[in-house]
Amino acid sequence: MFExxxxxxxxxxxxxxxxxxxxxxxxxxxxxxxxxxxxxxxKSLGVRLLVRTTRSVTLTEAGTYFLQRTRAALDExxxxxxxxxxxxxxxQGVLRVSLPVTFGRExxxxxxxxxxxAYPDIRLDAHFLDRRVDIVAEGFDAVVRVGIIRDSSxxxxxxxxxxxxxxxxxxxxxxxxxxxxxxDLEQHACLGFTSHPDWPHWVLENGQERVQIxxxxxxxxxTSEALMMAVRQGTGIALLPDWMVKPALDDxxxxxxxxxxxxxxxxxxxxxxxxxxxxxxxxxVFIDTICSxxxxxxxxxxxxx
Numbered sequence: 283m284f285e286x287x288x289x290x291x292x293x294x295x296x297x298x299x300x301x302x303x304x305x306x307x308x309x310x311x312x313x314x315x316x317x318x319x320x321x322x323x324x325k326s327l328g329v330r331l332l333v334r335t336t337r338s339v340t341l342t343e344a345g346t347y348f349l350q351r352t353r354a355a356l357d358e359x360x361x362x363x364x365x366x367x368x369x370x371x372x373x374q375g376v377l378r379v380s381l382p383v384t385f386g387r388e389x390x391x392x393x394x395x396x397x398x399x400a401y402p403d404i405r406l407d408a409h410f411l412d413r414r415v416d417i418v419a420e421g422f423d424a425v426v427r428v429g430i431i432r433d434s435s436x437x438x439x440x441x442x443x444x445x446x447x448x449x450x451x452x453x454x455x456x457x458x459x460x461x462x463x464x465x466d467l468e469q470h471a472c473l474g475f476t477s478h479p480d481w482p483h484w485v486l487e488n489g490q491e492r493v494q495i496x497x498x499x500x501x502x503x504x505t506s507e508a509l510m511m512a513v514r515q516g517t518g519i520a521l522l523p524d525w526m527v528k529p530a531l532d533d534x535x536x537x538x539x540x541x542x543x544x545x546x547x548x549x550x551x552x553x554x555x556x557x558x559x560x561x562x563x564x565x566x567v568f569i570d571t572i573c574s575x576x577x578x579x580x581x582x583x584x585x586x587x
Contacts, residue, residue, distance in 0.1 A: 287359070290352055292319035293331060297349045300339050373563040374403035380417070380425040383410045384506055385551070389525050390426065393575045397568065404564050418556050423565050425554045426572075429479070437555040439569060442576055443548045446478065446521045448486075448539035449531070454516040461519075461540055464493045471518030472497030476504045479547050484521055487546040497521075521545060 295305035296316060306313040324331050331345035341349060381390055387410060398406060409415075409422075417425045417436060431438060454471075461467055464486055474481065474497050484495045499518045503509055506526060513520040514530065519539050530536040553569050555561060 286319075286322075287356075289319045289323035289326070290356060292316045293323050294349065294352055294356060296320055296332065296339060297341055297345065302339065372403070373401045373567045375562075375564055376405045376407055377564045377568055378407040378409075378421060378423050379568070380409045380411050380415045380420075380422050382426060382428055383412045384526070385428055386410045386426065389576065390572060393572060396575075397571045400571070401564070401567055404568075406568075417554060423555065423562070424568065426551065427554060428551050429549060431552055431554065437557060437561070438552050439555075441551045441553055441569075441573055443550045444524050445548055446523050446545040447527065447541075448484075448519055448521055448543065449513060449527050449536045450519045450539050451514055451516045451535065452537055454513075454518065455537060455539070457516070464495055464540065464543060467495055467497065467519065467540075471499040473499050473509055473512055473518045473520040474502035475506060475509050475521060476502055477506070478521065478545075479549065480545065485546040486540075486543040488543045492546055523549070 292305065292309070292311075295308050296302055299305045299308060302313040302316055305316050309316065320332060327348075329344045330342050331348055333340045333342055381387075386408075391408075394406060394408065398404065414427075415422060415425055426441070448467075458470060461470060467484075472484070472495075476482075482496060484497050486493050486495065501509070501512050501517060503512075506522060509520050510522060510526060510530075512518070513522070514535055527536055531538065553572070555565060
């Protein structure tokens, strides 16, 4: 079998031009190079395709048959190349993404309807999962992850980062009093989030000042949603992400505790893609949309799209 599509292209051009010179002009290659390509193809196939004379080039019977089949194949390849190229330049097709459950629902899900309206040729297949997926084996185009990234083989882009702040319900603060400094937290019911990078401590900072506290209270949990429900119902004081507590702070369901203090840890959010430098247009616009919207939200430090 032939080894190079350049051989096929050279043959078709010579056959259509009925000369090596004409094929040379069309392909921008030296006629001797094209001649070697055709000779290589004939040798690979074990049959003569062209009859060469000093004045003309004509097809053999086998050459005529092969030209018909080859031209159709090259037309299909050309069409496929154009269509595949469209995926690199035009946002389209199925976009399969994995998003963390809470962060995905609270931060990214509100962006999705506008994204799909802006790009009607994209069909989004969104999976809200807290487990670490295998982006390649499970066929994801993009995965959003919060925290430390351990797989260095993946292509990554930082979307932004956020911090956490102390909050409590108005009812709790009215009943138990308002702490005036970090040391007062020892007298309060402090709810623990075991997935926070500083756990089992709260490391708080106020400008250049930093303190470490070991919270003690009636609840520790690995899910921020359970913690949010408990703090809203007056169970105690919690250290929760900015983006998560903002709506409750805005509507008065929660109040900031020690508003000058916040968590020292800045938690990063990344979007990861399969290895490689070529990012499809559908993935690129999805990431750019998320970055743009988050930059406008004011709840975290977003990277510019």
